[in-house]
Amino acid sequence: MNRFLKDNTLWLSLLCLALLIVVSAYIFRPKYPNYQTELNQSLSLILNQSKQVSVKDIAGKQIIDIRSSDLFAQGHPQNAVNVPVRQLLEKESLELLQKVTEKGKEAILCGSNELQATAPWILLQQLGYKNILVLKGGISNRGELMDTELAASETTIIDMTALHSNTDAAQPPAQSEVKKKPEAVIPVRKSASSGGGC
Amino acid sequence: MERKYTILTILLVVLALGLVVLPKDNGRKEIDPKVLLDGVVERSRYLSVDQVTHRIIENDPTLLLIDLRPADQFKNFALPGAINLNPDSLLSQYGTDLLGQPGKDKLLYGNSDLIAEKAWLVCTRYSVNRLYIMKGGMNEWFNTIINVKPATGTPSTSDLDLISFRNAARQFFVGSGETANTTAAPVQKEKVPVIRKAPSASAGGGC
Numbered sequence: 508m509n510r511f512l513k514d515n516t517l518w519l520s521l522l523c524l525a526l527l528i529v530v531s532a533y534i535f536r537p538k539y540p541n542y543q544t545e546l547n548q549s550l551s552l553i554l555n556q557s558k559q560v561s562v563k564d565i566a567g568k569q570i571i572d573i574r575s576s577d578l579f580a581q582g583h584p585q586n587a588v589n590v591p592v593r594q595l596l597e598k599e600s601l602e603l604l605q606k607v608t609e610k611g612k613e614a615i616l617c618g619s620n621e622l623q624a625t626a627p628w629i630l631l632q633q634l635g636y637k638n639i640l641v642l643k644g645g646i647s648n649r650g651e652l653m654d655t656e657l658a659a660s661e662t663t664i665i666d667m668t669a670l671h672s673n674t675d676a677a678q679p680p681a682q683s684e685v686k687k688k689p690e691a692v693i694p695v696r697k698s699a700s701s702g703g704g705c
Numbered sequence: 706m707e708r709k710y711t712i713l714t715i716l717l718v719v720l721a722l723g724l725v726v727l728p729k730d731n732g733r734k735e736i737d738p739k740v741l742l743d744g745v746v747e748r749s750r751y752l753s754v755d756q757v758t759h760r761i762i763e764n765d766p767t768l769l770l771i772d773l774r775p776a777d778q779f780k781n782f783a784l785p786g787a788i789n790l791n792p793d794s795l796l797s798q799y800g801t802d803l804l805g806q807p808g809k810d811k812l813l814y815g816n817s818d819l820i821a822e823k824a825w826l827v828c829t830r831y832s833v834n835r836l837y838i839m840k841g842g843m844n845e846w847f848n849t850i851i852n853v854k855p856a857t858g859t860p861s862t863s864d865l866d867l868i869s870f871r872n873a874a875r876q877f878f879v880g881s882g883e884t885a886n887t888t889a890a891p892v893q894k895e896k897v898p899v900i901r902k903a904p905s906a907s908a909g910g911g912c
Contacts, residue, residue, distance in 0.1 A: 549830065670879055
């Protein structure tokens with residue numbers, strides 16, 4: 508045995524080193540949660556509106572209120588669970604999301620407005636929680652669910668006629684109404700003197 | 706077989722197993738989800754429409770405007786110097802080159818905040834830095850800069866300054882009679898006929 512060790516010191520050292528590397532890689536591997544979507548899937552989420560639900564479609568779904576605990580205490584929708592945004596990736600919160608997933612249910616993220624819930628929603632989608640939806644609207648201070656206002660939606664409100672009327676107002680007035688006839692310019696020359704000279 | 710070859714074989718097998726344990730590398734650097742969530746809670750990614758307008762008027766070379774609206778809306782009206790990019794192609798080769806420009810503040814905006822917010826999150830996941838969102842998007846910009854609301858009550862000096870700035874900014878964007886896609890038709894010069902008086906014969910005089 509001693510002879511075996513002596514003859515193969517180099518190889519055995521390499522083997523031990525390799526084992527050490529593999530075990531370390533396993534121990535220090537990225538901890539849960541980890542991204543589950545590829546680049547193209549993540550990009551497709553940007554324009555995906557199929558996971559946005561309005562107030563009338565919330566029946567049977569678990570409401571997750573991501574506002575602060577104070578606002579939640581002031582008023583919240585019935586059966587809502589409070590998970591403030593900062594705690595969304597903590598162990599207890601992820602366990603809650605996991606339970607909802609295992610039950611085959613869907614959960615809706617709700618904030619003060621749609622914008623507050625949008626970024627956490629897309630983050631959870633990328634972490635693999637496909638059953639999480641986002642509310643098209645928000646929760647009022649009294650705890651009532653509200654729909655999104657038009658100004659907060661992606662519908663354009665840019666009024667090109669208003670833009671052009673502003674443009675017209677800024678232009679010098681009365682250029683187009685009555686076209687003045689171009690006036691003939693008659694150069695006046697000094698008439699030759701009728702007399703005199705040397 | 707010699708013993709050392711056996712050990713070498715075991716070594717290679719162990720290393721191969723190590724490769725299985727290692728996380729998948731997709732060639733892009735990703736930031737930790739918890740760090741990303743901290744970024745979501747922070748509000749420093751938002752720039753107000755006034756801040757953006759000021760930088761546009763100042764012709765700030767470090768500002769890169771990335772308009773995420775549909776192409777037809779971009780053609781109708783766009784901010785000066787803006788680049789139209791489809792959200793799907795944000796991290797394509799072209800998008801990556803654009804967003805990877807060093808020393809530039811990349812400003813994302815759509816009609817409102819929603820698309821820009823999602824685009825910000827995906828790009829930040831892939832470690833794009835100096836990325837901002839124009840708060841309220843083009844709708845807010847239009848309501849603030851083009852449809853300037855008059856001051857109500859007794860405005861403070863700073864309110865008056867702000868309204869004055871917005872009025873000046875409106876003139877900057879639309880006052881010249883040009884919008885992003887519409888250029889004024891070239892003015893035809895009218896010919897002015899010059900009637901020359903025939904020189905009259907001199908009545909006399911001279912040596």
